[in-house]
Amino acid sequence: MATEPETEFQAQPASPRMNRKKSRKSTSKRVARISASAVVACACIGVVVADRAAAPRFSLSFSPSTNTVRAQLSPGFGPFAQIVFHFTSLVVHIDGGAMAQGANHGETAVGQIPSGKSTVIQASAAGPFLGLRHWQRTLTPPEQPKIESSTLSTTTDTLRFNIPLSSARVIAGLPGIAAESTETLTLRRPLSKTALAQVYLVAKDGERSTVSVKVPPVEAAPIVYFGASSGRRIYITMDDGWYRDSGVLALMKQYHVPITTFLIEDAAAQDPQFWRQFIAAGGTIEDHTVSHPALTKVSPKTAEQQWAGPMSVFSKWFQQTPTLGRPPYGDVNRTVQSAATAAGLHAIVMWSASMDSSNATKGLWTWNGGALKPGEIILLHWQPGAASELRQILSLCRNNNLVPAPLLSGLPTGDG
Ligand SMILES: [Zn+2]
Numbered sequence: 001m002a003t004e005p006e007t008e009f010q011a012q013p014a015s016p017r018m019n020r021k022k023s024r025k026s027t028s029k030r031v032a033r034i035s036a037s038a039v040v041a042c043a044c045i046g047v048v049v050a051d052r053a054a055a056p057r058f059s060l061s062f063s064p065s066t067n068t069v070r071a072q073l074s075p076g077f078g079p080f081a082q083i084v085f086h087f088t089s090l091v092v093h094i095d096g097g098a099m100a101q102g103a104n105h106g107e108t109a110v111g112q113i114p115s116g117k118s119t120v121i122q123a124s125a126a127g128p129f130l131g132l133r134h135w136q137r138t139l140t141p142p143e144q145p146k147i148e149s150s151t152l153s154t155t156t157d158t159l160r161f162n163i164p165l166s167s168a169r170v171i172a173g174l175p176g177i178a179a180e181s182t183e184t185l186t187l188r189r190p191l192s193k194t195a196l197a198q199v200y201l202v203a204k205d206g207e208r209s210t211v212s213v214k215v216p217p218v219e220a221a222p223i224v225y226f227g228a229s230s231g232r233r234i235y236i237t238m239d240d241g242w243y244r245d246s247g248v249l250a251l252m253k254q255y256h257v258p259i260t261t262f263l264i265e266d267a268a269a270q271d272p273q274f275w276r277q278f279i280a281a282g283g284t285i286e287d288h289t290v291s292h293p294a295l296t297k298v299s300p301k302t303a304e305q306q307w308a309g310p311m312s313v314f315s316k317w318f319q320q321t322p323t324l325g326r327p328p329y330g331d332v333n334r335t336v337q338s339a340a341t342a343a344g345l346h347a348i349v350m351w352s353a354s355m356d357s358s359n360a361t362k363g364l365w366t367w368n369g370g371a372l373k374p375g376e377i378i379l380l381h382w383q384p385g386a387a388s389e390l391r392q393i394l395s396l397c398r399n400n401n402l403v404p405a406p407l408l409s410g411l412p413t414g415d416g
Pocket of ligand 1: 288
């Protein structure tokens, strides 16, 4: 596109019958008709051997970088060139419509033509030594790269282009790209709100363009408060992990209780072996962030890193990669949900019932103050007294004919 120089076209008479001699005659007549001042010019022209070299020159240039067509008359040569030029007018049409008119004096007619499509440019000029002349050219500027389609995944937006690219670059609005090929560009969706990205495209054939694209934020990981209630299932979860209670492991083994721990990475690091025993006892480990911050109070990027940390570390330590996350303090908003998706989690799991850790005698708190029902997700903490709290829950389950089940088995987003 901008790499090639502007193209200039030779002026060519369109009418074959207009030979040199005739042209001169008709030109003189025409000049005489134009205005009184032209008579003076004609008088001069009449006594001097008319010189065709005085006829204005027509040129048409095309700038591929802007798709601009520029039609122009410029004075010919010789003593009469300027005066002849003065009495010549130019009219230019693009695909039949008026582009611009240079009335006299070689004014430039400028117009825009579309990319990737043939456009006919017709120019006419009338004046002394020129007669009435027509030029016609067809221009086909190469196609500019543009977005043909956009495909969203939960975390990315893949743009497909109309023509093969040699490169694509995000110049504003988004931090960077996830993947690039000659036909597509994959952008990472932002964490909080829709971004307006500017992307600079260079086609294989050299055509360039800057396109704007609205990139919607990462999909929010769903928030779950209840699991499936069929089979009178309930789901026992335990949070944190700073305190480790082998009494809990003993109960798990004795009663075959599946428990899901939302484990803090920093807490897990103190004793990975204990958590391997927890898994061996039928436990599942999920994500409770690296260091337990209130996620709505940190940056979206930090929230994503807080979710992502345990996912990579636990998969190494425990050969289990979390798919569920629980935000510390239950502190969650749309950005925290998006950060969870961006990290690779499938859902955020809250709870519908919990043991009142400040006052164990109060027993179980439920979301509606009623009795524990199938489908409820119970929250306990790894803290002193955890084994006795678990025992209370198990006794409640027995009395109400409820069946503790693995959390993943009760969630549509889970793997189980
Ligand atoms: Zn916690």
